Amino acid sequence: MHDKIAVLKYFLKPQTFDEYPVNWKDIFGNRKKLYVEIGFGSGEYMAALAKENPDINFVGFETSLTALYKAQINFYKNNIKNARVIQGDARLLIRELFPSGSISKLIVNFPCPWPKKRHKERRIFIESFILTLADVLRKGGTIELATDVDWYAQEVYDNFSKSEFFEAQEIIENFNRPIKTKYELKWDKEGRNKYLFIAKKVKDYKVLRILEGVSEMPHKNINSIDIDKLKDLKDKKFQEGNKTFVVNNVYEDMINDRYLLKVVSSDDDFIQQYYVAIYKKTNSWLVKLDSVTIPYRTPAVKFSVYKIAELIEEI
Numbered sequence: 518m519h520d521k522i523a524v525l526k527y528f529l530k531p532q533t534f535d536e537y538p539v540n541w542k543d544i545f546g547n548r549k550k551l552y553v554e555i556g557f558g559s560g561e562y563m564a565a566l567a568k569e570n571p572d573i574n575f576v577g578f579e580t581s582l583t584a585l586y587k588a589q590i591n592f593y594k595n596n597i598k599n600a601r602v603i604q605g606d607a608r609l610l611i612r613e614l615f616p617s618g619s620i621s622k623l624i625v626n627f628p629c630p631w632p633k634k635r636h637k638e639r640r641i642f643i644e645s646f647i648l649t650l651a652d653v654l655r656k657g658g659t660i661e662l663a664t665d666v667d668w669y670a671q672e673v674y675d676n677f678s679k680s681e682f683f684e685a686q687e688i689i690e691n692f693n694r695p696i697k698t699k700y701e702l703k704w705d706k707e708g709r710n711k712y713l714f715i716a717k718k719v720k721d722y723k724v725l726r727i728l729e730g731v732s733e734m735p736h737k738n739i740n741s742i743d744i745d746k747l748k749d750l751k752d753k754k755f756q757e758g759n760k761t762f763v764v765n766n767v768y769e770d771m772i773n774d775r776y777l778l779k780v781v782s783s784d785d786d787f788i789q790q791y792y793v794a795i796y797k798k799t800n801s802w803l804v805k806l807d808s809v810t811i812p813y814r815t816p817a818v819k820f821s822v823y824k825i826a827e828l829i830e831e832i
């Protein structure tokens with residue numbers, strides 16, 4: 518039931534460029550078109566493009582914090598105002614943070630191809646992400662992949678060719694773009710082959726998103742807690758539909774009269790790690806998300822807070 522309510526709430530929310538899930542107009546201060554880069558590394562490609570194209574806004578995704586740091590220094594030094602960076606797995610965040618039809622171009626330069634079969638799911642252009650792109654790209658919008666790995670270019674070409682939502686263009690070998698990335702310069706020096714693949718979105722698709730915007734922090738007041746039940750939560754796993762969470766550890770903070778639970782939750786493939794705090798109040802206990810960690814308040818995160826409160830309450 519909870520699941521259905523969450524999903525319904527999402528669909529009832531207005532989904533225009535200005536509103537849910539992220540107000541890009543307010544972030545950039547204008548409504549210019551959006552280009553997104555995944556895995557920008559040091560950010561020199563995005564910085565050069567952003568500088569050359571002041572009429573376009575750029576959003577870059579990286580898993581590496583160092584990469585974010587370097588890119589932001591680059592933007593600052595070059596007075597670049599039309600680029601922003603976000604840390605995290607782009608495949609999930611792009612689905613959650615962009616409304617339908619809001620991205621004009623997606624750029625991926627020299628991603629790791631994850632050659633081992635057991636790492637296949639780490640590749641960028643997996644089936645679920647191609648469906649996300651069929652939602653978030655505007656019709657006529659493009660994806661652009663540059664790679665030095667021939668079989669990977671072919672695999673991505675095949676994946677997009679199979680999709681009814683995209684028109685795949687022939688792979689261009691040893692392309693020459695005016696701006697080169699750090700990896701590209703390295704591979705050029707070594708004389709490696711390079712491949713450029715472009716696909717155009719031709720048909721809309723609607724993916725299911727799991728975030729619900731900036732909703733209230735989940736919390737619950739309970740009269741008293743059972744310490745044994747609380748300590749017993751360590752290493753326990755809970756599941757309800759596609760929401761799962763595990764309590765990795767239970768810490769006692771005697772100075773602040775509270776307990777902290779380290780939790781890992783997942784909504785399908787969206788995994789987050791955070792703390793749930795249990796505070797002693799004058800006549801009760803408060804179970805809430807700890808403010809040091811700020812997970813997206815997904816159904817699984819809410820489920821973890823309410824379930825923990827239910828399980829530790831002394832009856």
Ligand SMILES: C[S@@+](CC[C@H](N)C(=O)[O-])C[C@H]1O[C@@H](n2cnc3c(N)ncnc32)[C@H](O)[C@@H]1O
Nearest residue numbers: 556557558578579580606607626627698699700
């Ligand atoms: C091989 S480097 C290429 C860097 C840069 N594009 C270049 O051409 O010089 C790939 C980058 O992608 C980032 N990356 C890999 N998977 C990612 C994902 N799912 N979301 C965001 N960034 C990712 C890595 O952290 C790494 O910095």
